Amino acid sequence: MSERYNAANVEPRWQKVWAEGDVYRADDNSEKPKFYALEMFPYPSGRIHMGHVRNYAMGDVVARYKKAQGFEVLHPMGWDSFGMPAENAAIEIGGHPKDWTYGNIKAMKEPLNRLGFALDWSREFATSDEAYYKQQQNVFLKFWDNDLVYRKTAKVNWDPVDNTVLANEQVIDGKGWRSGAVVEQRDMDQWFFKITHYAEELLEGLETLDRWPEKVKTMQANWIGKSEGLEMRFKWVDGDKVIGDKIYTGTEVFTTRPDTLYGASFIALSPDHPITKVLAKENSEVESFRVDCAKIGTTEEAIATAPKLGFDTGLQVKHPFTGHPLPVWIANFVLMGYGTGAIFGCPAHDQRDLDFARKYDLDVTPVVLPDGEDAANYAIGTEAYTGEGTLFNSEFLNGSNKTDGITTAISKIEEMDLGKGVTNYRLRDWGVSRQRYWGCPIPVIHCGDCGVVPVPEADLPVALPYDINFDKPGNPLDRHPTFKDVDCPTCGKAARRETDTLDTFADSSWYFARFAGGNTDDAPFDKKIASDWLPVDQYVGGIEHAVLHLLYSRFFTRGLRDCGLLDLPSGEPFAGLFTQGMVTHAVFTDADGNFVMPADVDDKDGKLIHLETGKTITKGDVIKMSKSKKNVVDPNDIIEGYGADVARWFVLSDSPPERDVEWTEAGVIGAWRFANKVWALVSETPKMNPMSVATDAKDDALELRRFAHKAMAKITSGIESFRFNTSVAQIYELTNALKKYQANDDAKAEALGMLIRAIAPFMPHLSEECWAHLGGEGLCYHAPWPAVDENLLVEDSVTLPLQVNGKRRGEITVPTDISKEDAEKLALADPAVIRTIDGLTVRKVIVVPGRIINIVAS
RNA sequence: GCGGGCGUGGUGGAAUUGGUAGACACGCAAGACUUAAAAUCUUGUUCCUGUAUAGGAGUGCCGGUUCAAUUCCGGCCGCCCGCACCA
Incomplete structure (x- = not known):
């Protein structure tokens, strides 16, 4: 008699057993090999969404699988709980960011637990916990001591109506999202982490990350953007100039293409270049041009997509080789943060320069001739040529290729004492100042006499005051009655507390170390314990974090290492990374x-x-799926309707984990049917030992064993390689084979035991229920992963497709160890082959042992 | 705009990474069971050639390399992610 599988009854029951047995607690002192499984911790928005379910289900499969393989598994969970949404909620619906946040955490923990993840909740924390951000402040001060923190001015989006700083996502089409006012850029003193100190190490470290996706490593390498180039000076045509209070002999530019110097037709300065700024003071036209540029926005995307804008300063420089004058422009597409903030424009071989030159009617001189083009007739239209070629129109560089031309040009400029070859990085230092309340206060004090003074460690944490309000736009800390007023820790005079808080990316850059090293109060984490667990063996999260979060974390672990807080020589926090689709x-x-x-x-x-x-x-x-677009499906509905196992099974079946998955209702029903199918199969079976090994099996029983072991091998390799959908397909096949098998013998017990343990990482509740029904010893969670007998995987015969000229015409079944010669003879004797090659001459027979036979005939 | 990725039946996808394209599943169709429905089971299901144990086409589009291409190379098209203050 089979009964319907009742998830609503079964799932809470096993969750209680797991909780009471405290089975998911990781032992820091275990003798077993350690495995640290981690998924990117959630922002507590208040609801779990399908992305969470998919992310955590994947991590859970790995954690449970590794546990079954005999590892001591650490699989923690917590909350990335600082950030703007809490403030937005306070502004929109009232209330306090803290109450909102912790209410959300409570609301999300329950459904998360309903999904039955194998999580060690004993290590839980939220980054907004005072205990956590106290250590965050501690780390900040340690970074300061180690010269990894500094202060400089940088631009922010300024809403002139709300008088507040806006995040990039709050700027929509150049306007403030609430006020609608045109956003300006404003310079502000800000705190920076010196990530560029590790630029080279972060780049080189990528090569050691052999369990990271290539695409992520490529994106990070491009982001760091190491380039070899030339930093050189273009001198003014009319001698040294006093600009502002400085003497300039010319203007410095950086280029990666000095081979194209003869194609230079103009110089372009960034709107934020020091010379531009001085000119703006003297000339209102320059100032209004700068104002126009400032309306474009601060993102690279906005700058790169904006129409090219230029302003001719009237200044002129000398070409270093020809002595010809070149006009100096200010151009909106030149970034101050990269190189020297000035370029020479070579329109023929750079698309941006070309667009600019066409707009302002500047010279376009090609100097790189593509292979097969004729120098006399070669001209540039609307597309710049950026490929390889031979240099021409370039006097001493004529005839060189790109690489040689670059080397030669650099040595020539060095000889002329106008510049030198340099290595440049695109990577910029990490600006961490946020003019907001709901973040970790930056632990410094500004004193009129002593300057910037760190808060003494004994005075940590600098706690966020609760009595704040969001009546007005801007940072409530800034207008708090007492928060700002402090005495200088050094001289004791009245001083001002820093009111900026840290970028929330800082919080998520070391949380994994605190999960591992405990909720210590005198240090960010226990150095020895954290160092024993790290690096994370398998990290799972969204591809949208490919650069920033993962790069910042790689920076933080290096910083922690060099501050002596963490023993991690490689500096790499995540040994294995998997980026799942959305x-x-x-x-x-x-x-x-x-x-x-x-x-x-x-x-x-x-x-x-x-x-x-x-x-x-x-x-x-x-x-x-995103809240703002309302295209969300609530996992709770699925869990309530079908159970947690079905929700988990659904998000892991069918779609390859790295690919985006479109949510469909139909898929859930299929998953639900499968859970019932497994339960029907097990509940109809009498008690039998799921750890059986049917070594004496013969005939049908042997066939079942072969099938089960083959399926098990594929299920295992699917999990190992993060192709859970292929594991699922094999589980389906094994289930179908078991349904067809009638006898209740050892072979069935073995195959069924394998099936139950194979589905355990995916559907842990169902597998416990099945395990208990069959009379398995202890918990299925503690059962070892099924061992595959390699001897059962070996076939004695194989079916080979027969191709004639690459087209399949038939097949033959031959012994696995057949010789090439015999296989060829059999293939040529096949009736379908004979029919197809009738009238043709056989030119060649290709035999790929165990794979295919292809007959080439004409 | 720049950087990265993806594209296979009606649908999700598989293909041991250069060797039988479409495993497995959803859906659909027919049948069995049932008073009936649901559930379950069986069979079929890439497209075209009116018949199929035969032939042809076919992995976004165009071209190339190869005995052999979903897989490698070049060029297009479409979609997605990131672009440093969303997390």
Whole structure:
């Protein structure tokens, strides 16, 4: 008699058993080999979403699988709980960011636990816990002591109506999201982490990360952007100049293409270049040009996509080789943060320069001739040529290729004492100042006499005051009655406390070390314990973090190492990384353009209508689920309707983990049916030992064993290589084979025991229930991973496809160890082959042992 | 704009990484069971050639390398991620 699988009854029961047995607690002192499994911890938005379910289900598969393989597994969870949404909520709906945040944590923990993840909650913390940010401040001061922190001015988005700093995402089409005012750029004193100190190490370290996706390493390498180039001076045509209070002999530019120097037709300064700034003071036209540029925005994207804008300063420099004058422009696409903040424009061989030159009618002189082009007729149209070629129109460089031309040009400039070859990085230092309340206070004090003074360690934490309000825009810390007023720790005079808080990326740059090293109060973490667990063996998270979070963490672990807080010579926090794809869903909008939740949309004969209003709904792009677009599906509905195992199984089946998965209702039902199928199979079976090994099996029983071991081998390799969908397919096949098998013998017990243990990482509740039903010893969670008998994987015969001229015409079944000669003879004797090659001459027979036979005939 | 990735039946996807394209699943169709429905089971299901144990086409599009290309190379198209103050 089979009964329906009742997830609502079964799942809480096992969750209670696991909790009471405290089975997921990791032992720091275990003798077993250690395995640290970690998923990117969530921001407590208040609801879990399908992306969380997918992310944590993947990590859970790894954690449970490694446990079954005999590892001591650390699999912790916590909360990335500082950030803007809490402040936005306080502004929009009232309340306090702290209450909102901790309420959300409470609300999210329950459904997370309902999913049955093998998490060690004893190590839980939130980054907004005073105990955590106290240590965050401690780390900041240690970084300061080790010269990894400094202060400089940098630009921010300034909303002139709200008088507040805006995040990039709060600037929409150049306007403040609330006020609608045109956003300006404003210089502010800000704190920076010196990530560029490790630029080379961060780049070289990528080569050691053999369990990271290539694409992530490529993106990081490009982000660091190491380039060899030339930093050189273009001298003014009319001698040294006093600009402002400094004497300039010319202007310094950086270039990676000194081979194209003869193609230079102008010099372009950044709108933020020191010379530009001085000129702006003297000339209101320059100033208004700078103001225009400042409206574009601070992101590289905005600058790169904005129409090219230029201003001719009237200044001229001398070409170092020809002596010809070149005009000096100010151009909106030149970044102050990269190189020297000035370039020479070579329009023929750089697209941005070309766009600029065409707009302002500047010379375009090609100096690189592509292979096969004729020097006399070669001209540049609207596309710059950036490829390889032979230099021409370039006097002493003529005839060189790109690489040689670069070397020669650099030595020539060095000889002329106008510059030198340099290594440049695109990577900029990490600005961490945020003019916001809900973050970790930066532990420094500004004293009129002593300057910037760190808060003494004994005075930590600098706690966030609770009595704040969001009546007005801006940072409440800045207008708090007492927070700012402190005595200088050095001289004791009245001083001002720093009111900026740290970028929340700092919080998530070392949380994994605190998970491992404990909630210590005198140090960020226990050095020895944290160093024993680190690096994280398997990190799982979204591809959207490919650069920033992962790079910042790699910086932090190096900083912690060099401050003596962590024993991690490589500096690499994550030995293995997997970036999963996103959960996507179509966006629905009504006629007025309002977003509509999928749950409120009904499909009536192919027409989409709103459930309540009956209005027509339009299906839009399939994109990442996000609250703002309302294209979200609540996992709680799935868990309540079908159970946690079904939700987990669904997000892991079918789609390859690295790819985006589109949420569909139909897939859930399939997962639900499978769970029932497994339960039906097990509940109809009498008690039998799931740890059986049927070594005496013959005939059908032997066939089942072979099948089970082959499937098990593929299930295992699927998990090892993060292709859970292929493991799932093999589990389906094993289940189908077991359903067809009638006898209740040792072979069935073995295969069924394998099946139950194989599904355990995916559907832990169901597997415990099955394990208990069969009479398995202890918990399935503690059962070892099934061992595959290699001898059972070996086939004695193999079916080879027969191709004629690359087209399949038949197949033959031959012994696995057949010789090439015999295989060829059999292939040529095959009736289908004979029919196809009739009238043709066999030119060649290619035999790939165990794979294919291809006959080439004409 | 720049950097990175993805594209295979009606749908999600598989293909031991250059060797039988479409495993497995969803959906659909037919049948069995049932008073009936649900559930379950069986069979079929890339497209075209009116018949198929035969032939042809086919992995976004165009071209190339190879005995052999979903896989490698070049060029396009479409979509997604990131671009330093969203997390």
